[in-house]
Structures are given as C-alpha cells and as structure tokens.
Amino acid sequence: MKRILISGGAGFIGSHLSERLLNEGNEVICVDNFFTGSKENIRHLLGNKNFELVRHDITKEYFAEVDEIYNLACPASPVHYQYNAIKTIKTNVLGTLNMLGLAKRCKAKILQASTSEVYGNPLQHPQKEEYWGNVNPIGIRSCYDEGKRCAETLMMDYHRQNNVDTRIIRIFNTYGPNMAENDGRVVSNFIVQALKNEDITIYGDGSQTRSFCYVTDLVEGMVRIMNNPQRLSGPVNLGNPDEHTIKEFAEIIIDLTNSNSKIIYMPLPKDDPVKRKPDISLAQKELSWTPNVDIRDGLMSTINYFEQKLKIK
Numbered sequence: 001m002k003r004i005l006i007s008g009g010a011g012f013i014g015s016h017l018s019e020r021l022l023n024e025g026n027e028v029i030c031v032d033n034f035f036t037g038s039k040e041n042i043r044h045l046l047g048n049k050n051f052e053l054v055r056h057d058i059t060k061e062y063f064a065e066v067d068e069i070y071n072l073a074c075p076a077s078p079v080h081y082q083y084n085a086i087k088t089i090k091t092n093v094l095g096t097l098n099m100l101g102l103a104k105r106c107k108a109k110i111l112q113a114s115t116s117e118v119y120g121n122p123l124q125h126p127q128k129e130e131y132w133g134n135v136n137p138i139g140i141r142s143c144y145d146e147g148k149r150c151a152e153t154l155m156m157d158y159h160r161q162n163n164v165d166t167r168i169i170r171i172f173n174t175y176g177p178n179m180a181e182n183d184g185r186v187v188s189n190f191i192v193q194a195l196k197n198e199d200i201t202i203y204g205d206g207s208q209t210r211s212f213c214y215v216t217d218l219v220e221g222m223v224r225i226m227n228n229p230q231r232l233s234g235p236v237n238l239g240n241p242d243e244h245t246i247k248e249f250a251e252i253i254i255d256l257t258n259s260n261s262k263i264i265y266m267p268l269p270k271d272d273p274v275k276r277k278p279d280i281s282l283a284q285k286e287l288s289w290t291p292n293v294d295i296r297d298g299l300m301s302t303i304n305y306f307e308q309k310l311k312i313k
C-alpha cells in the first residue's frame with residue numbers, strides 16, 4: 001500500500017484518479033482549496049478509511065509523509081484560470097515549488113499535470129514533445145500557459161539539481177463526468193446547452209480544432225507513467241489524437257442529445273489556439289498506452305452525467 005497525495009483531488013480529473021488509486025488499495029490524501037473542485041465529486045469516497053480530505057491551498061507549504069504526489073491543483077478552464085490570473089500563476093509556481101519541496105523531503109515521486117497549452121498556438125501539427133511551442137508571454141492565457149511552462153522548468157531543475165524522481169504529463173483536452181457544469185469549457189458548455197435546448201455557442205467560425213480524450217483513458221496513462229520503473233523525467237503527451245473542428249463537435253453533441261438547439265456564432269476569445277492534436281508515439285512506445293474510448297461512447301456517459309445533474313437541480 002502506498003500513501004499518495006493528490007493536489008486538486010476534488011476536481012474533475014483528480015476525483016477520477018482518487019477513485020482509481022483507492023480501488024488499487026492505496027491510501028489517498030486529497031488536498032484541495034475547492035476553488036473549482038467540489039465535495040460532490042468525492043462524496044462517495046468520504047466513507048473510505050483510506051481516503052483523507054484536506055482543505056488546503058498549495059500556495060502555502062504542506063507537510064505529510066507520502067510516497068507519491070500527483071500535482072493537479074490548478075483551475076483548467078480558461079474562464080476559471082483567467083478569473084484571478086495572479087492566483088493562477090501563484091498556484092502553478094509557488095504551489096509546484098511547495099509540492100516539489102515535499103517530494104524532495106519525503107523522497108517521493110512527483111507527477112506534474114502540465115498541458116498542451118505549453119505549445120500555445122502551435123506552428124507544428126500534431127504536437128510532439130520536442131516542440132518548444134508558440135506562446136504569447138503577455139496575453140490573457142499567459143497566466144496558465146507560462147505558469148505551466150515554469151512548473152515544468154521547476155520539475156526539471158529539481159530533477160537535475162536534487163535528483164527528485166519527476167514525471168511530467170502534457171494533458172490534451174480531456175472530458176467526462178464530474179466536469180463542472182459552469183466551467184465554460186467547450187464540452188460542458190455544449191452538452192448543457194444541448195440538454196436545455198438552448199443556443200450552442202461556437203466561438204469564432206468553428207474551424208478551430210481540438211482532440212478530445214475520455215477521462216478514464218487519461219487516468220490510465222497517468223498511473224502508467226507514475227508506475228513506470230524507468231525514470232521518464234521529460235514531458236510525455238497524453239491525449240486522444242482523434243481531432244475534430246469545434247463545428248463538427250457541436251454537431252455530434254446535437255445528434256447524441258437529440259436536441260433542438262441552434263448553433264450561434266460568437267467572437268473568438270483572444271489567443272485561442274487554431275489547432276491542437278497530440279503526437280502520442282512516445283507514450284505508446286514507453287508506456288504501451290493508447291486511448292481506446294470512442295468519442296461517441298465517452299460523450300454519452302458525459303451526457304448521462306449532466307442529465308442527472310440537471311434533474312437534481
């Protein structure tokens with residue numbers, strides 16, 4: 001049995017990871033400040049004697065004895081991470097420093113949840129780990145993009161300088177149950193709009209692309225990279241290369257929900273990446289990992305989740 005700390009464990013991805021690691025017989029300490037996470041996401045785990053919930057903000061030091069750390073704390077949706085940009089940078093920089101300090105003291109392995117946003121508006125397609133990206137350092141997305149890039153730098157420096165066992169994953173758009181209904185991301189927005197028969201809001205002309213990964217596929221990749229006996233300290237892309245335009249994506253959701261919603265077009269937010277698709281050959285080779293949930297199946301479980309949530313309200 002390992003004792004595993006998950007920062008951001010009450011969030012969308014963190015709640016799935018907490019459940020998976022508990023099911024494998026580990027002890028899980030979920031550290032969260034509940035900015036975008038919720039107790040609802042982890043309520044079913046609260047009775048588990050191996051689960052501990054701690055309300056704490058990782059921009060402040062945290063002390064515990066742990067074997068592994070998954071550092072997920074950080075708002076992920078553009079609406080939420082821009083709400084308090086300075087706090088987002090603090091979480092990424094001070095928070096990651098605190099988690100690395102803890103890893104160093106405990107000799108724990110640490111995995112950083114980085115993002116495809118480190119590639120910015122990419123000039124290479126699909127994106128490989130070697131690509132350094134095309135990021136605006138002074139724009140409205142920079143608090144997140146540059147914050148995550150600095151967190152990767154910290155991870156590599158703690159690895160080189162202090163021999164901390166670090167792992168970095170670059171997560172591409174991931175979706176599934178437990179996403180917040182109001183978080184402004186495209187998957188939750190379109191599904192909730194479609195279920196309420198409200199207008200579906202496409203930003204720009206809908207020709208921009210994203211590649212969507214179902215959350216259980218992602219969690220499998222996260223656990224594999226943490227458990228890999230080889231020290232894979234450099235970044236590894238995790239995502240589903242199945243690429244769609246946002247317009248196609250809206251049409252899939254209308255179809256799956258049998259919705260009467262109409263598509264409307266709204267201004268494209270600044271610095272919105274034009275295309276995004278992971279090259280996952282490194283994860284395939286080193287972890288034998290490949291996502292296998294089909295987008296329509298993954299979306300149906302997500303739609304069922306939101307349907308239940310909207311009924312309860």
Ligand code: NAD
Pocket residue numbers: 007008009010011012013014031032033034035036037038056057058059071072073074075076077091095113114115116170171172173174175180
């Ligand atoms: P989320 O917003 O649902 O979860 C983030 C969690 O972190 C929340 O529970 C929030 O309350 C907590 N948190 C935020 N700031 C904190 C702080 N200072 N101290 C303690 N807790 C804090 O987002 P998610 O989609 O589950 O994303 C999890 C991680 O994965 C994030 O680091 C995000 O950047 C990364 N990521 C996610 C995606 C995606 O598509 N979901 C893509 C790329 C990267």
Ligand code: UDP
Pocket residue numbers: 077078173184185186187189190201202203204208210246268269272273
């Ligand atoms: N988007 C959209 N309508 C919405 C929400 C998002 O057209 O209601 C677009 C957004 O402009 C972006 C894509 O969908 O091009 C993915 O947005 P999201 O916020 O989910 O994540 P991102 O990949 O931009 O971080």
